[in-house]
Amino acid sequence: MEILxxxxxVDLCLYLKKEKVLILADTHIGYEESLNKQGVLIPRxxxxxxxxxxxxxxxVDKIIINGDIKHEFGTISELxxxxxxxxxxxxxxxxxxxxxxxxxxxxxxxxIAKKRNVKVxxxxxxxxILAIHGHKIPSKKLLKGIKTIIIGHEHPAVSIHEGPRTExxxxxxxxxxxxxxxxxxxxxxLVTEGTDILKEQLLSPFLKQDLSNFECFIVGDKVYDFGKxxxxx
Numbered sequence: 743m744e745i746l747x748x749x750x751x752v753d754l755c756l757y758l759k760k761e762k763v764l765i766l767a768d769t770h771i772g773y774e775e776s777l778n779k780q781g782v783l784i785p786r787x788x789x790x791x792x793x794x795x796x797x798x799x800x801x802v803d804k805i806i807i808n809g810d811i812k813h814e815f816g817t818i819s820e821l822x823x824x825x826x827x828x829x830x831x832x833x834x835x836x837x838x839x840x841x842x843x844x845x846x847x848x849x850x851x852x853x854i855a856k857k858r859n860v861k862v863x864x865x866x867x868x869x870x871i872l873a874i875h876g877h878k879i880p881s882k883k884l885l886k887g888i889k890t891i892i893i894g895h896e897h898p899a900v901s902i903h904e905g906p907r908t909e910x911x912x913x914x915x916x917x918x919x920x921x922x923x924x925x926x927x928x929x930x931x932l933v934t935e936g937t938d939i940l941k942e943q944l945l946s947p948f949l950k951q952d953l954s955n956f957e958c959f960i961v962g963d964k965v966y967d968f969g970k971x972x973x974x975x
Contacts, residue, residue, distance in 0.1 A: 804841065843864070
């Protein structure tokens with residue numbers, strides 16, 4: 743499904759069709775291990791499931807991980823080392839260029855990128871599109887000439903009610919930020935659905951605004967266009 747002209751939703755990723763660029767965000771490798779350390783015991787299934795979902799995408803020219811490839815802030819756990827490198831190896835086989843955009847969790851990303859000779863950037867410009875993690879507002883200079891901003895960071899999800907049952911689904915959001923089109927993509931962290939944007943406090947400064955006119959695209963067995971958020975409130 744197209745979320746914007748030339749920009750297609752492919753599962754939990756975005757695909758720029760003309761440029762053959764795939765953008766994914768927020769894998770948070772090591773999240774299960776972090777929960778285990780806090781006493782929350784869950785099986786470690788995330789890496790396997792991420793690979794299975796990405797295998798369906800196929801080959802592209804460029805892949806951008808738009809922030810937070812790993813979860814821990816101040817260290818790199820043994821599991822993060824192992825699975826992050828395996829993810830980079832997998833993605834590199836499916837593209838000509840792989841770029842890591844720094845997210846707020848990526849304080850120690852350099853050693854992982856250096857192991858595989860992968861570029862680390864604060865943002866990536868593709869013509870008039872800016873891919874940036876979304877935890878802080880970029881400078882006016884950087885935004886000059888930009889028409890569309892693609893961010894991660896927020897891990898958007900919405901709760902859908904059917905009778906007494908309520909279920910949370912990952913979703914894409916599309917709206918405006920200072921007259922520019924803003925697309926917020928869900929996380930590829932498969933342990934949790936994310937932040938219920940209708941109920942929970944939001945993190946990204948891009949989303950400190952009225953979101954009622956933002957369009958919502960829910961990812962389930964396929965992509966569903968649920969229209970504007972105000973219809974779900």
